Amino acid sequence: MADEASKIDHKRHLLLDQPLLRLPYELLRKNFRSAHFTTEWDAAFVKNLLKDTATGSLNAKTPPEDVVKNLDVMLARMRGLKRKLTTNAEEEARLYRQLDARVAHLRELSGMHTVDDVRYESWSRQRLDRLMIDYLLRHGYNASATALANERQMQDLVDIDTFVSMSKIRTALEGGSVQEALAWCADNKKELRKLKSNLEFMLRCQQYIELLRAEQPGKTTEAIAYAKKFIVPFNETYPAEVLHIIGLLTFGPETRLPAYARYYSPDRWSQLAAIFVDAHNKLLGLPSFPLLHIALSSGLSALKTPACHGAEATASSTPGHGTSLTASVCPICSTELNELARNVPYAHHDKSHVASDLMVLPNNRVYGQARIQECAAKAGLGPNHVKDLVTGQVYPADKLKKVFIT
Amino acid sequence: MDSLQHALAEVNKMRRLSTAVDHVDKIIEMLSTAREQVATTLDPHTTSLTMTKLQNPIKVAFERVNEDLKEVSGAHKKLGRALDKHFPLKPLPSDHDAMAEYPDLINRAIAMHLLREGQFSVASTFIDEAQDASTHHAPYQRLDADTPDDDLDEPMDEDDPDMNASPFTTASTNQDLSSLQSQELQTKFAEMYSILQELKARNLGPAIDWARSNSDELEARGSNLEFELIKLQFVWLFKGPLVNGLPDNERNGRSGALDYARRNFSRFQGRHFAEINRLVGAMAFASNIPDSPYKQDFAIDGAFMDVASSFTREFCSLLGLSAESPLYIAATAGALALPYQMKFVEMSKAKGTEWTTANELAFETPLPERMLYHSIFVCPVAKEQTTEANPPMMIPCGHVLAKETLQRLCKGSRLKCPYCPSEGQIKDARQIIL
Ligand SMILES: [Zn+2]
Ligand SMILES: [Zn+2]
Numbered sequence: 001m002a003d004e005a006s007k008i009d010h011k012r013h014l015l016l017d018q019p020l021l022r023l024p025y026e027l028l029r030k031n032f033r034s035a036h037f038t039t040e041w042d043a044a045f046v047k048n049l050l051k052d053t054a055t056g057s058l059n060a061k062t063p064p065e066d067v068v069k070n071l072d073v074m075l076a077r078m079r080g081l082k083r084k085l086t087t088n089a090e091e092e093a094r095l096y097r098q099l100d101a102r103v104a105h106l107r108e109l110s111g112m113h114t115v116d117d118v119r120y121e122s123w124s125r126q127r128l129d130r131l132m133i134d135y136l137l138r139h140g141y142n143a144s145a146t147a148l149a150n151e152r153q154m155q156d157l158v159d160i161d162t163f164v165s166m167s168k169i170r171t172a173l174e175g176g177s178v179q180e181a182l183a184w185c186a187d188n189k190k191e192l193r194k195l196k197s198n199l200e201f202m203l204r205c206q207q208y209i210e211l212l213r214a215e216q217p218g219k220t221t222e223a224i225a226y227a228k229k230f231i232v233p234f235n236e237t238y239p240a241e242v243l244h245i246i247g248l249l250t251f252g253p254e255t256r257l258p259a260y261a262r263y264y265s266p267d268r269w270s271q272l273a274a275i276f277v278d279a280h281n282k283l284l285g286l287p288s289f290p291l292l293h294i295a296l297s298s299g300l301s302a303l304k305t306p307a308c309h310g311a312e313a314t315a316s317s318t319p320g321h322g323t324s325l326t327a328s329v330c331p332i333c334s335t336e337l338n339e340l341a342r343n344v345p346y347a348h349h350d351k352s353h354v355a356s357d358l359m360v361l362p363n364n365r366v367y368g369q370a371r372i373q374e375c376a377a378k379a380g381l382g383p384n385h386v387k388d389l390v391t392g393q394v395y396p397a398d399k400l401k402k403v404f405i406t
Numbered sequence: 407m408d409s410l411q412h413a414l415a416e417v418n419k420m421r422r423l424s425t426a427v428d429h430v431d432k433i434i435e436m437l438s439t440a441r442e443q444v445a446t447t448l449d450p451h452t453t454s455l456t457m458t459k460l461q462n463p464i465k466v467a468f469e470r471v472n473e474d475l476k477e478v479s480g481a482h483k484k485l486g487r488a489l490d491k492h493f494p495l496k497p498l499p500s501d502h503d504a505m506a507e508y509p510d511l512i513n514r515a516i517a518m519h520l521l522r523e524g525q526f527s528v529a530s531t532f533i534d535e536a537q538d539a540s541t542h543h544a545p546y547q548r549l550d551a552d553t554p555d556d557d558l559d560e561p562m563d564e565d566d567p568d569m570n571a572s573p574f575t576t577a578s579t580n581q582d583l584s585s586l587q588s589q590e591l592q593t594k595f596a597e598m599y600s601i602l603q604e605l606k607a608r609n610l611g612p613a614i615d616w617a618r619s620n621s622d623e624l625e626a627r628g629s630n631l632e633f634e635l636i637k638l639q640f641v642w643l644f645k646g647p648l649v650n651g652l653p654d655n656e657r658n659g660r661s662g663a664l665d666y667a668r669r670n671f672s673r674f675q676g677r678h679f680a681e682i683n684r685l686v687g688a689m690a691f692a693s694n695i696p697d698s699p700y701k702q703d704f705a706i707d708g709a710f711m712d713v714a715s716s717f718t719r720e721f722c723s724l725l726g727l728s729a730e731s732p733l734y735i736a737a738t739a740g741a742l743a744l745p746y747q748m749k750f751v752e753m754s755k756a757k758g759t760e761w762t763t764a765n766e767l768a769f770e771t772p773l774p775e776r777m778l779y780h781s782i783f784v785c786p787v788a789k790e791q792t793t794e795a796n797p798p799m800m801i802p803c804g805h806v807l808a809k810e811t812l813q814r815l816c817k818g819s820r821l822k823c824p825y826c827p828s829e830g831q832i833k834d835a836r837q838i839i840l
Contacts, residue, residue: 005742005772010407012745015496021410025489028482035423036475043468046433050464054457057450064444064453071441078437082430089423092478096418099485103414107407115742115774128737132516136532139509140539144532148520151528287498292512292737293505294498298747299740302771305780306793307840329723330779331732336518340511344504348767349791353782354840360800365839366781378628380677387628403838404804406786406825 006114013109016131016295020102022285023159024095031095034187035088042081046074101156130157135292137163140171166280173273178203181276188283197279201238202272204230205245209263213253223249297344300332304346308332358403361388362395366403413488420481426474433467436460497748510540510583517586519733522722524599526592533583591725598721605714608650610639613717623724631713631720633678636670638709640685645706660689735777743771766791781840787811787824792840799835803828806838 053070056062062070105126112120129152136145142164149155172180185192185200192199208231211223227246235242244259251260262268281288308330332341355368365388372386376397379387387394440460444453505512513536520529586592601612617624617632624631644663647654656662664686671682684703691698719729750769783798784791785808792798792808800806805825807815815821816832823829 003775006774009745012496013741014493015498015744015748016741018493018495018498021489021493022495025482025486028485032423032475032479032482035426036479039426039471039475043471047465047468050457050461054454054461057454057457060450060454064448064450067453067457068441068445068448071437071444075434075437075441078430078434082427082434085423085427085430089427092423096422099414100418103407103411107411110407115738124738124741125734127741128519128734131737132519135512135516139536141532141535144528144535147528147531148525151525288500289503289506293503294744295737295740296512297499297504297740298744298771299736299738299742301767302739302743302773303736303777303779305782306791307780310794329728331728331730331735333779334728334732335726336515336732337736340505340508340515345765345767346791347773348770349782349784350770350789352784352786353778355781360836360838364836375628378630402804403800403806404825405783405806 003114003116006116008109008112008115008120010110014106016127016291017106019134019286019291020106020130020157021099023162024098024102026284027162028092028095028099030188031088031091035085038081038084042077046077049074098156105157126152126154126157129154131290131292131295133158133160135290137167138290140167142167162284166277169280170273170277173276174269176269178206178272181272184276184280191283192279195279195282197275197282198238199275199279201231201234201241202275204234205241205263206268206272208245209248209268212248213264215252220249296340300337300341301344302347303330304332304341304344305330306346308338308346309342352405354405358405359400360403361386361393362399363388363391363393365390369400372400407492410488410492413485413492417481417485417488420484421474421477422481423474423478426471426478429467429471429474433464433471436463436467497752499747499751514583514586515733517583518591518727519731521586521592521595522727522731524595526596529586529592533586537583594721594725598718601721602714602718605710605717608642608710610635610642610713613713614639616721617717620720620724624720627720627723629716629720630678631716633674634713634716636674637681637685637703638713640667640671641704641706641709644688644704649706664689739773739777742773746771783808783840785811787815797837798840800838801828802830802834809837 049070053062053067057064057067108119109123112123114120115124129148133145133149133154136142136148137158137160142160145158145163146160149158149160169180169184172178182200182203185203208223208226211219211226227249231242231245245263248260248263251257253264255261255264278288280286287294331337355371357369358366359369359372360366361372367389371389375389376382376386381387381394384397385394386397386400437460440456443456447453513532517529517533517536520526520532597616601616604610604612614632614635617635621632640663642650643652643658643666644660646659650658652658657665667682667686671678671686675682684700688695688698688700688703691700695701695704715729722729746769782791783806785798788808788811790796790808796808796810798806799809799812801812801821801823803823803826805823807824812821812832812835815824819832821830821832821835
């Protein structure tokens, strides 16, 4: 009851849940910037054309027929703006709906004070679902993520759309296409510059490399023109790299020179994909690796004990051979997680955690007296014998010896 | 979170982009009207009049749109401030992803979790998708600036002896994943789920059948599940048709229960004689169970929940699995331990010391009692946990010390216990298994 470790520290319990609110907020801002940009652009255009047309009409330079034409241009422009703004408004509504759902979900936790609260389990299960969906999406397992979100009816608590668009661009890169990623760079130019991301430069270099890889007469000229237009402008930021890659002109795909041969490596595509993912996540304030990884590496360590990978079976490590009295089996010893936990450090403890009534059996195995007696009773052994909970060996009860743990 | 919800409610009252859309619509209306006017007359004079008159309203309308956008942005900023205030950003681990090397092991854990949660169709979708991805390309790659180019494509270090020694190398784990798809595990969990569904609907039949057909294994584990189920069936029948909703015939009610007891309790007479007598004796109190000493035995709700959880436990145990999802426990423990980890990381950063990963965490991560699965022995002298290399030793007086401590404490072959006046021989110390 008075288990201090069971208390929920609300201020610090929601570390893994930060992206839950940060992401829709970032997307709200991004969505707004795009709405603002198109509005300003189109408004300036329409206002200017309107002014010019009115002036032209007033001093009879623009005949009414042309005024109608200009008005049609303005109308087309405004209808375009309306379409784009409507999309933005829908996205905004969706994000606010998500925020409402997410704040409500986080608020449920405020009503719980210990992890023993029955409601905490279902809340924590939902958190695991969120972490799994985040993991699935980051790996591009979009169908699985969508299926799980639908099954659990938690679409507003996960970011399927964001990750699906991200994985489209990533898959395009892995398949050798830079167009999608370049378009994304153009959409996020300012922010990428703030992040000092080298993504666009790397993409441009790749296009240049591909032109040289073709090794056709016309292509080299094209490559030179391309480098002038798209690579040289990066000279201020990456002078050494620009100089180096321009030099690639003289080294075809067959080059043995490692410094140049690496440019032609097909591995560059997966590297580009990784650079893109990294920039994407930074831009949206997402952790650089899956939240499930963070939770697991922390949780596996907290649960792990030196015994979990030891040779000796203990009452908590063997579900199949133990008895039903060993009610709960250690998750680290389980088939599911044992291998995964092999290389994480084990938990640190300052105090012993053992039953208060320990007895040692002649085979040197130690158990709580109450548990041994209960087990003996269930096995129908009678009061004068006890049974080892793990090995099943039976001993006379008077061979037990008390163990003192200080 | 309450204050954040209030802030969000406030923000929700503010203007949205949809207002700007309405005002853009107004501009379109004005432009259309003007266009119609000009197009119908095509008269230079009225045209220039129309166009001059159009200027100001359009200008005002655009200003309106601008104001809309300002307020929308204001709402976002208000929300941003509320987030910063009530849900301030705290750092998460970002330098090293210890899990990145094991996507196959994590995939397997997720697939198992989905299966034990009864999410069979999601599990199947996932297994297909994960296998598909692993045959095409390494699905997830971490960007690591320090890694040389040519290493980037290796999802796992094949020279790592640990990984080769384990049965979980990339190839075999993929097989593993497909074995989850095709083999019995899925069928088994499906069986478990249908039995649990029936239990929820208060139908003990399938659970009893299962327990009976596995009675040897259950008995070997010292499990009383079969008896507990039969006992509950007896009580359930005893309650009669008004409570259990079963047909009102000779197989229900008190006589039905008695008949059931005769047919089923006999096998358990040996081991549960006293309890059976007790239960059958309850017949005498039949009219007034709630006030009788049998109140506990006849409380139904808890009993159904208890058999359901011991059924799950036994079912999973016979499959060699734990009853609770390890992934769930680990993720929950992670959420509880993470704040301690981050606090430690911050402190180390402030002190300029590096957080190196050793065998043992350098900080405590307190977990609730029920998440401590093993006995943990910390040597009271060395203040260190015992390990296989440095196991717990019990000296003749019954006190326990770590082996290394013992070696340090002993003088020659004699040993003085630091916790009681007793003295003994080092050869009499015995290594114990906690
Ligand atoms: Zn363990
Ligand atoms: Zn002693």
